[in-house]
Amino acid sequence: MTNASLPESPITPFKTVSLAQRGRAGMEFLGSLQSFVAGTVRQRARADFNADPEGAALAQNWAQRNEPWSERIAKAKAVAERSTTYRYDRLMQRYVAEEVYTKGIPATEARRAEAEAFYAIPIKPAGGSLELDPSIPIPKYHSETEWHLMPGGWDGYDLYGITMGSGVGPLVFVRGGFAAVEAGDDLRQQRIDVAKQFPKKSYGRIYEPGCGGFGTLAAVHKVFPEAELVGSDLSPHLLRQGHMGAERMGIKVDFKQRDARDTKEPSNSVDGVIMYALQHEMPIDVNIDTLKEALRILKPGGDLVMSDPPPFAAVHPLQAVVLDWDTEHRGEPFFTVTREVEWADVMKELGFVNVEAYTIGAQGYPYIVRGSKPA
Amino acid sequence: MVDAPKQPYTGDEMMDNLIRMNTELMSELWVLRDRVTILEHMLQEKGAISRKAIDDFVPTGDLAKELVRERDGLVEKVVGGAWMQGFSVESLVAKAKK
Ligand SMILES: C[S@@+](CC[C@H](N)C(=O)[O-])C[C@H]1O[C@@H](n2cnc3c(N)ncnc32)[C@H](O)[C@@H]1O
Numbered sequence: 478m479t480n481a482s483l484p485e486s487p488i489t490p491f492k493t494v495s496l497a498q499r500g501r502a503g504m505e506f507l508g509s510l511q512s513f514v515a516g517t518v519r520q521r522a523r524a525d526f527n528a529d530p531e532g533a534a535l536a537q538n539w540a541q542r543n544e545p546w547s548e549r550i551a552k553a554k555a556v557a558e559r560s561t562t563y564r565y566d567r568l569m570q571r572y573v574a575e576e577v578y579t580k581g582i583p584a585t586e587a588r589r590a591e592a593e594a595f596y597a598i599p600i601k602p603a604g605g606s607l608e609l610d611p612s613i614p615i616p617k618y619h620s621e622t623e624w625h626l627m628p629g630g631w632d633g634y635d636l637y638g639i640t641m642g643s644g645v646g647p648l649v650f651v652r653g654g655f656a657a658v659e660a661g662d663d664l665r666q667q668r669i670d671v672a673k674q675f676p677k678k679s680y681g682r683i684y685e686p687g688c689g690g691f692g693t694l695a696a697v698h699k700v701f702p703e704a705e706l707v708g709s710d711l712s713p714h715l716l717r718q719g720h721m722g723a724e725r726m727g728i729k730v731d732f733k734q735r736d737a738r739d740t741k742e743p744s745n746s747v748d749g750v751i752m753y754a755l756q757h758e759m760p761i762d763v764n765i766d767t768l769k770e771a772l773r774i775l776k777p778g779g780d781l782v783m784s785d786p787p788p789f790a791a792v793h794p795l796q797a798v799v800l801d802w803d804t805e806h807r808g809e810p811f812f813t814v815t816r817e818v819e820w821a822d823v824m825k826e827l828g829f830v831n832v833e834a835y836t837i838g839a840q841g842y843p844y845i846v847r848g849s850k851p852a
Numbered sequence: 853m854v855d856a857p858k859q860p861y862t863g864d865e866m867m868d869n870l871i872r873m874n875t876e877l878m879s880e881l882w883v884l885r886d887r888v889t890i891l892e893h894m895l896q897e898k899g900a901i902s903r904k905a906i907d908d909f910v911p912t913g914d915l916a917k918e919l920v921r922e923r924d925g926l927v928e929k930v931v932g933g934a935w936m937q938g939f940s941v942e943s944l945v946a947k948a949k950k
Contacts, residue, residue, distance in 0.1 A: 502886035506879045561862070568861035568868060572875055575854070580879075626854045806857065 494591045494643050500584025504648035507573050507580070514569040515654025516661065518562060519799075525560035526795045532556040539797075540790040546817040550801050553794035563795075567802065570655070574626050574807050577649055581640045582628070592639045600721065604729040607720040609713050613734055618760055618810065619711050626808045631712040638718040656803050657786035657842040667843050668696035668753065671784040674837070674845050675749050680704040684747040684774065686737035686767060687711075687755035690719035691730065697751060698728050704749070707742075709735035738766040742774045749780050756785040757815045764815065768827055778852035781829065787836060787844035789816050796840065820846045925950075
């Protein structure tokens with residue numbers, strides 16, 4: 478197989494392996510289903526919630542209630558579950574979350590030969606690097622979780638790059654409507670909008686801990702083409718995918734296998750740090766240590782931009798119930814605990830200055846917390 | 853191993869199962885419709901059969917009889933599936949011969 482014989486991908490600017498008809502159409506169906514359920518059906522569930530006197534009362538003073546979050550969520554959940562529409566919405570969310578793998582992996586297997594040929598195509602080097610470090614301790618929370626119901630977790634299947642890059646990403650997630658992402662949201666544009674939250678006009682060196690692949694750094698490159706990019710993650714599979722993607726796109730990025738708490742970068746060495754969808758995949762103590770590490774490697778006056786689903790306090794109670802649901806039902810063990818915290822306060826305590834928290838989306842997502850290291 | 857949900861989302865396990873079955877059927881239906889649409893498109897592109905010719909075609913003779921047989925069989929299987937009526941080897945063989 479040559480590069481020229483490969484189809485254009487709707488999400489990557491380079492050609493890639495496409496799924497065969499059954500796999501493709503099956504995944505596209507899931508995209509339509511999820512988008513409809515999260516849009517239309519969820520709106521009805523929300524109307525049911527607001528029509529319930531207890532629900533209306535909760536929505537009135539949701540952020541100010543003097544109760545622990547667990548109690549508030551339990552009350553809102555009881556109201557939500559009185560609606561058959563809400564319960565149907567949840568079943569369908571769960572169904573799609575399972576099916577993206579139960580359909581996606583067989584669809585990928587059907588293309589194994591093409592995928593292996595694709596990976597063997599030589600790439601014109603862009604000058605980036607990939608540094609894997611097998612000596613790094615991998616925390617148990619990371620290796621033992623089947624994130625998002627993904628069998629085996631991030632590194633559980635050698636062709637997850639195809640499952641995600643040719644299937645779930647361009648055919649399902651592209652329609653939005655899962656976790657904090659609203660139906661119809663444009664994920665790629667959202668990453669660009671988040672990168673635009675860096676307050677300066679130009680940056681020398683930008684670091685992304687927990688970069689996974691190349692999704693967010695590609696957005697950063699779009700906004701700050703001059704910036705030198707470094708990304709790190711625990712997952713060798715994602716780092717390999719990221720490196721390959723960046724090189725194919727001709728963008729120089731250094732990828733390193735690192736724990737976000739211990740980047741091994743010199744102190745005061747980067748101008749910007751971006752964290753995208755990282756916080757909710759780490760326990761609280763790991764998050765705090767990661768923020769400390771970001772503060773250490775930032776140059777004085779350097780900026781941190783963080784984007785993750787909004788805290789419970791910043792959304793409608795039904796949306797809080799929906800976010801909380803991911804913890805138990807979509808392989809997100811830290812979704813709830815990390816949504817209970819106001820991270821802007823934590824950053825101030827740790828010594829960040831000019832700390833701000835705000836949303837740049839209609840329903841509270843994408844949610845931004847940003848701050849700087851004192852000059 | 854990704855485990856099955858601990859409790860049914862609708863509150864009734866059979867209802868969850870039925871909705872899952874129904875959704876899976878809708879998926880199969882879509883996969884087929886996607887394929888047929890592509891097939892028609894490709895046939896037309898290659899100049900073999902136009903979409904209009906398919907629309908205008910009226911089945912007659914043996915083909916019409918075959919379609920009636922298939923259609924009635926489908927209705928019987930799907931609609932009749934809701935009523936358990938008891939069966940024997942004879943009834944099943946008779947069904948197969950229909
Ligand atoms: C939802 S993904 C987001 C990836 C990426 N930031 C993006 O925008 O697509 C979360 C990532 O966090 C990584 N991760 C979790 N704990 C980590 C840690 N302690 N150090 C580094 N990466 C970590 C996971 O491997 C995963 O790639």
